[in-house]
Amino acid sequence: MKLVIIGSGNVANVLGRMLFAAGHEIMQVVGRNQEAVQVLANSLQADACFDQSEIAGGADLYLFALSDAALYQLDEQPGLKNGICVHTAGSVPATVFSRISRSFGVLYPLQTMKKGDDPGQDIPFLINGNTHDVIQIISRVASTISSSVKVLDDDRRAKIHLAAAIVNNFSNHLFALAYDFCESEELDYSLLGPLISLTAKLAGQGDPALLQTGPAARKDFITMEKHEKLLSDYPVLKKIYQVMSESIISRN
């Protein structure tokens, strides 16, 4: 299929590479960050375009890998009228495109993406479209890069996006705070690697509440008090320790 990619950030890079590798023709990469656009365009054998008013007509699919705010500020472009416009956002309704195209939808990858990463082959893609035919076409594209493609409406996608923020953004932040703590205390953060990895492996397999261990789960207030003392120089981490411990105690 002929595709145009709008955006040159993490999602544009990773999805662009996946789509190109699956054999799609990437006509253009479009964006204002000239250096990033040029680099991505080169790697996808595509034209670089730095002005949204010069988007090529004639693509089957226009993939908008942009921030939520940018999606709400799109200008009408005659070239877009006959292609399918899709975005990659969890919490933006497909109808954000209703002003600028007759055919539109969503191609949301439920995975964290950084430019250089290999995100693996098993990314779930949650898709949506404004007609049955549009959904069929988006599904066909998604199926060339993933074996896990599901149709989900905007409301339900927004909820799974929230769940994704909790399991990725917040757990990653906990890991970052633990990393900072280890750096400050001159402890070897890499000792935590096997624990982080097993925690995630087990939590992906069933109800994580059944796996809960630690001082809060066993209401071991002596250890919790020791931990809070050790955190007296880390007020943010101490507050998170208390809020999370309270929540574990009330859940268990």
Place this chain on the structure above:
Amino acid sequence: MKLVIIGSGNVANVLGRMLFAAGHEIMQVVGRNQEAVQVLANSLQADACFDQSEIAGGADLYLFALSDAALYQLDEQPGLKNGICVHTAGSVPATVFSRISRSFGVLYPLQTMKKGDDPGQDIPFLINGNTHDVIQIISRVASTISSSVKVLDDDRRAKIHLAAAIVNNFSNHLFALAYDFCESEELDYSLLGPLISLTAKLAGQGDPALLQTGPAARKDFITMEKHEKLLSDYPVLKKIYQVMSESIISRN
């Protein structure tokens, strides 16, 4: 080596199995939970003992896999005087044994353990002992079940135990809250599996702050507001959402 295991919970089970598989002779499993003690003793070809006053003398190492509270309430036993007493706790000093034995130390596995799990081969063991010779012997035992054995004093072990609680207990609780949310909203939690797994894989490889994505990291207050609205029926999760987001914003 000849070992006695005191305790029949998760850590006693997992370490017991590992030590038995490594060829050590488990003389006794000791504890008050008769059924659990008997099951573990049978699987380790050991005697079951339900009364701490009947602990066998003559073992090289007495492994106390007990709660912190229980470690602080141990009675003196003549049989223990000549063996090395070790516990498996992160935040309890080795000197908890000073009343009951001449030789004592710590064999702390930096991993989460549930009875039936296979915790893998790469568990870091953080050890300590009251003399150089005791440390050598504990190190020799630990090396039969792990390639990652480090000597760490009580204060530093308590700090890494705290970091372990943060990366395991708290992230697991986030996964549990996301699981509950998916159940309530009739969303398929298993869609989050690849995301949880990649999050952990990347976070184990370097500074996780460099991987931070999501609404809070990009100060996307529109999406954060949407998320908080979706959480209006989940007050605990909403509070955690706010505390974690604030911390991400102040860190980024």
